[in-house]
Amino acid sequence: MTETVQKQKHGFQAEVKQLLQLMIHSLYSNKEIFLRELVSNASDAADKLRFLALSDSSLYDNDGELRVRISLDEAAKTITISDNGIGMTQDEVISHLGTIAKSGTKEFFGQLSGDQTKDSQLIGQFGVGFYSAFIVADKVTVKTRKAGAPADSAVQWESTGEGDYTIEPIVKASRGTDIILHLREEETEFLSQWKVESIVTKYSDHISIPVEMYQEGTPERDGEDGEKIPATEGYWKAVNKATALWMRDKSEVTDNEYQEFYKHISHDWTEPLTWSHNKVEGNTNYTSLLYVPKKAPFDLWNREARHGLKLYVQRVFIMDDAEQFMPSYLRFIKGVLDSSDLPLNVSREILQDTKVTQSLRKGCTSRVLKMLEKMAKADDQTEYQTFWTEFGQVMKEGPAEDFANKETIAKLLRFASTHTDTAEQNVSLEAYVSRMKEGQDEIYFIVADSFEAAKYSPHLEVLRKKGIEVLLLSDRIDEWLMQHLTEFEGKKLRSVAKGNLDISKLDDEETKKAQEETEKQFAAVTERFKTALGDQVKAVKISHRLTDSPACVVTDEFDMSTQMIKLMESVGQKVPDVKPIFELNPEHALVKHIADVQDETQFKQWAEVLLDQALLAERGSLKNPATFVSRLNALLLDLSKKA
Ligand code: ADP
Ligand code: MG
Numbered sequence: 032m033t034e035t036v037q038k039q040k041h042g043f044q045a046e047v048k049q050l051l052q053l054m055i056h057s058l059y060s061n062k063e064i065f066l067r068e069l070v071s072n073a074s075d076a077a078d079k080l081r082f083l084a085l086s087d088s089s090l091y092d093n094d095g096e097l098r099v100r101i102s103l104d105e106a107a108k109t110i111t112i113s114d115n116g117i118g119m120t121q122d123e124v125i126s127h128l129g130t131i132a133k134s135g136t137k138e139f140f141g142q143l144s145g146d147q148t149k150d151s152q153l154i155g156q157f158g159v160g161f162y163s164a165f166i167v168a169d170k171v172t173v174k175t176r177k178a179g180a181p182a183d184s185a186v187q188w189e190s191t192g193e194g195d196y197t198i199e200p201i202v203k204a205s206r207g208t209d210i211i212l213h214l215r216e217e218e219t220e221f222l223s224q225w226k227v228e229s230i231v232t233k234y235s236d237h238i239s240i241p242v243e244m245y246q247e248g249t250p251e252r253d254g255e256d257g258e259k260i261p262a263t264e265g266y267w268k269a270v271n272k273a274t275a276l277w278m279r280d281k282s283e284v285t286d287n288e289y290q291e292f293y294k295h296i297s298h299d300w301t302e303p304l305t306w307s308h309n310k311v312e313g314n315t316n317y318t319s320l321l322y323v324p325k326k327a328p329f330d331l332w333n334r335e336a337r338h339g340l341k342l343y344v345q346r347v348f349i350m351d352d353a354e355q356f357m358p359s360y361l362r363f364i365k366g367v368l369d370s371s372d373l374p375l376n377v378s379r380e381i382l383q384d385t386k387v388t389q390s391l392r393k394g395c396t397s398r399v400l401k402m403l404e405k406m407a408k409a410d411d412q413t414e415y416q417t418f419w420t421e422f423g424q425v426m427k428e429g430p431a432e433d434f435a436n437k438e439t440i441a442k443l444l445r446f447a448s449t450h451t452d453t454a455e456q457n458v459s460l461e462a463y464v465s466r467m468k469e470g471q472d473e474i475y476f477i478v479a480d481s482f483e484a485a486k487y488s489p490h491l492e493v494l495r496k497k498g499i500e501v502l503l504l505s506d507r508i509d510e511w512l513m514q515h516l517t518e519f520e521g522k523k524l525r526s527v528a529k530g531n532l533d534i535s536k537l538d539d540e541e542t543k544k545a546q547e548e549t550e551k552q553f554a555a556v557t558e559r560f561k562t563a564l565g566d567q568v569k570a571v572k573i574s575h576r577l578t579d580s581p582a583c584v585v586t587d588e589f590d591m592s593t594q595m596i597k598l599m600e601s602v603g604q605k606v607p608d609v610k611p612i613f614e615l616n617p618e619h620a621l622v623k624h625i626a627d628v629q630d631e632t633q634f635k636q637w638a639e640v641l642l643d644q645a646l647l648a649e650r651g652s653l654k655n656p657a658t659f660v661s662r663l664n665a666l667l668l669d670l671s672k673k674a
Pocket of ligand 1: 072073
C-alpha cells in the first residue's frame, strides 16, 4: 500500500469550524489555557483507563503508573503533551476530534448571530477543549493508541485547524495519546520550561495524576578532593500537587484551585458562581464538591442533555453525568461525588435504586440547598440575582418535585411584585410576609401571559389601592408551580383571579356596611345581566376587586385557571369548557349607565360587549372576535348618532 492510499483527508463538521474561529477570536488574550485543556483531557483519559482496568487489569500492560508528560523541543518548536491513558481508536479519533458530540449542537450554532464578540460569550458554554490547541499552534499532530490494542493499530491525526484534517495508521510503541503542537512563530514563549511549569501550577495543580516535566541532569564534574562526581541523568518530575483536590483539606485549597478544578470537570470556561466542599463521615461516607455555574448551559431545557455529578469511588473515577444524585430541578449543579459506600464495580443500573444512592442524593441535595440559602441571605444580592436569572425557572420545578424540601425551596424562590413594580424577580416570600398588612392572612398572586399583563390586570385594582402587595407571575412554569405551592409559613397563596377575593377583613366596619348595601341594591341588576348573558357565564357578581375597570372575569375556585387552560392547549391537550364568573364594578359610570338602559335588546348588547372586553383583558384573545367588533360598532354608531 502506498502512503497516499493510507492517508485519508476528512473535513471538519461545520460547527467545529465555527467553534475554531470563535475560540481563536475570543481567547487571544488568554492563550495559555490551551495547556489546561490538553492536560484536562489527558487526565480524563487516565480516569477512563483506570475505570476499565478495574474489571480488566491486563489493560495496564505493566504500565499502571498513570501520568501526563509535557516535553519541549526548542529546535523543532514543538510542545508535546503525552499521556498513558485510554487512547483512541481510529473511529474515536474521527468522531472526537472532528465533530462536537453534544445533543442540540446544530440548533445552538444555528442561533449564533455572526457577531463574534457576542457569539464568543455564548460559546463559552461549550467549553474550550481540544481545539484550543490551535490558539498557539499552526499544526497539531495527534498520535494515539487505544489501551489493549496492538502497536500497529495506532492512528495519527493531523490538521492545521482550517477546513480539514488527515488520518493515517502508524505504529506507536506505547499506549495512550501524544499531542504535538507545532507552535506558531510568535508563540515560542511556550518553549520556556519555567513558563510552562508556571502555567501548569496555575491551572492544573489540582489534576490528580502527576503532570511531569523533564529535568536536566548534571554533567560529570570534579569533586573537592579531585575525585570525579558522576554525571546524573535527567529525570521526569511532577510539577503539580497530583492529589485529588476534593480529598484535600478545605483550608488548604485556594479559591483559584477550586475555580480551575471547576473548569476541568465542567468543561465550562467561566468561573463558577459559588461552591461547597464537604466531607461526611458516619452512616454514609462521602466527599462532595458541588458548584453552581454562573451561566445556564444552552441545553438546560433539552431533555436529552446529560447532566449530573462526576462519580468517584475511593478516588477512582467511575462515571460522568451520574444524574442519580441530584433531583431534576438541580440538574445545573456540577461537581464531584466520591463515596466509599459504593462498590467499585457499580453501574448505572445498580445505582438506580439502592439505599446508598438515596441517602447520597439526600445529602447532596441538602448541601446544594444550603449553599443556595447562604447566597440568598447574603447582604449583597448581586450573586443570588445572577443565579436566579439563570436558573430560577428550573428552581420553580422544585416544589412539585421535592416534597421533603418544599419549605426550603419556597424560601429560595423570587418573584416580581407590585411592591417593586419591575419585571425583575427579586421578591422572596419571606419579604412578602414581613410586609403583609394588618389583618391580611393570605399571600396574593396573579399569573398572566406577560409581566405587563400581570401588572396591569384589572384584578389588582382594589389591592393596589389598599396598598396590598401582589406577586406578579408570568413564566410558563408559574401556573404549574402555584398548583404545588399552596402555602407558605402557614399562609395560603391565593390567586387574585380565582374565586371570591374576600379582603373584607382588611376593611373597616363602615366600608363593609356600605358594600352590603350596594350588593342588596344591585341584586336586581346582576340578575338582569345573568339573564341577558345566559350560559356564557357561570354567575354574575358584584366585584370587590375593581376600582377603575367596569368589569372583569374570574375563575371559580375549583375550575381550571386561564393560564392552566392555555398551558394545556399549547401541548395539544383537550381542556374542559370553563365558564367565567362575571364581576361588575357597581361604582363605575358605565355600569351605572347600562343598568339604566330600558330596552332589553340594547341592554343585552351592552352586557355582551362588557363581557367580551373583560374576557379579552383576561385571556388576551376572544373565541369570536368578529362578533365583538360588530357589536361594538353597532354601539358606536348609536353613540355617534346621538352626538
Ligand atoms: P471534552 O473534554 O469537553 O469532551 P475536548 O474537545 O476537550 O472536549 O475533547 C474531545 C474528546 O476527545 C474527549 O471527550 C475525548 O473523548 C477525546 N480526547 C481528547 N483528548 C484525549 C486524550 N488525550 N486521550 C483520549 N481521548 C481524548
Ligand atoms: Mg476537554
